Amino acid sequence: MSETLTMIGTRKGLFLARSDDDRRTWQVSDLHLAGAEIASCAIDTRGERPRLFAGGFSWHWGPFLVRSDDLGATWHDPELATVAFPEDAEAAVKNIWQITPDTEERPGVVWAGSEPSALWRSEDGGETFTLVRGLWDHPDRPKWEPGGGGQTLHTILPHPTDDQRISVAMSTGGLYRSQDGGATWGPSNDGLEAGYQPEPPPPYGFCVHKVARDPVEPSRLYQQHHGGVYSSTDDGGSWSRIDHDLPADFGFPVVAHPRDTGTAYVFPLTADMDRTPPEGRCAVYRTRDAGQSWEACDDGLPDDRFHVGVLRDAMCTDTSTPAGVYVGTRHGTVYASPDEGDHWETVAQHLPDIYCVRAAQIA
Secondary structure, eight states: OOEEEEEEEETTEEEEEEESSTTSSOEEOOOBSTTOEEEEEEEEOSSSSOEEEEEEEETTTEEEEEEESSTTSSOBOOSSOSSOOOGGGOOOOOEEEEEEEOOTTSTTOEEEEEETTEEEEESSSSSSOEEOHHHHTOTTGGGOOOBTTBSEEEEEEEOSSOTTOEEEEEETTEEEEESSTTSSOEEOOTTOOOTTSOSSOOSSOOOEEEEEEOSSSTTOEEEEETTEEEEESSTTSSOEEOOTTSSOSEEEEEEEOSSOTTOEEEEEESBTTBOSOGGGOOOEEEESSTTSOOEEEOTTSOOSSOOOOOOTBSEEEOSSSSOOEEEEOTTSOEEEETTTTSSOEEEEOSOSOEEEEEEEEEO
8 A cells, every 4th residue: 555745844844744545635744853944855765665854954953964764753863964064175064955866776876955055975875975076166166156045056857867967956056967977067057048147148157946857858857947937958958948838937946747758837926026926826837848838727726816936846746647746835835736737635734934845655
């Protein structure tokens, strides 16, 4: 028997929601890791039992990354930080903004992204992490500036078939990719537009909000930029806008369907200075043709006076059939669609500000 587990990271701790009836009803846990800002979470289903990760910041203890092998009944919090700069880096971790398990073919590899923007690799299932020096020592790094949420590495995209290729994105550095296992890196921002950049723009300094990889065509990427929704068909080598059919080009999350090529989801906001949904309408937009057209998916979502947004990691899919889609809002409500966006139900409400949502089917 299997069930669906959803991790909900908030400004004041973590909640776990579980459904054993094909995502029709949900049981929401009491608060875990109370008082901590949970900026990132992940469910690693590659081992004999699921391993849960939660990363973030405690105003008392500082940044942390914890894990659980018993679905949250207990959490392992190591005495020494597992994500910590070596002394010669002359830096300190402020927060953990991303946790990404690698593919089934690389079962021990887990990645983390931090503030300041740095990439970390674990080869023992997330028990210890090593700084990826090739990115940290890149000559562009001193030119990366903080975005509104800090100078954070928030997207990690391992390539599914080539373990030497990996892409990362950060605010406000842009997208960088490596083709030699992280030893060397290059910016991948050609075609992006940014009114705050000089002309011609330098190859760095782009405010990328989130990037997702197509599951069938791994060289196809989808990007929600500070201004514009883009796609790339050459693994980030060049970008083209795909937002002509959307009600707005600003937003934070972008999510790819777990199996269907060309299918992706975004949550548009009116503008960078008006971070509310267009016309006060809560709507996830879905494309099935790689951005040539978009449709509103809002059956069951609030259709009036909805004035809050969705953060970059507060939208996700699971791997069930049909795929589930999940959205967590800044006023503490989580919505789930068990049918790929066609219909929506409420999972939880009256939670703190939601920072991240991750879902998976577990045994």
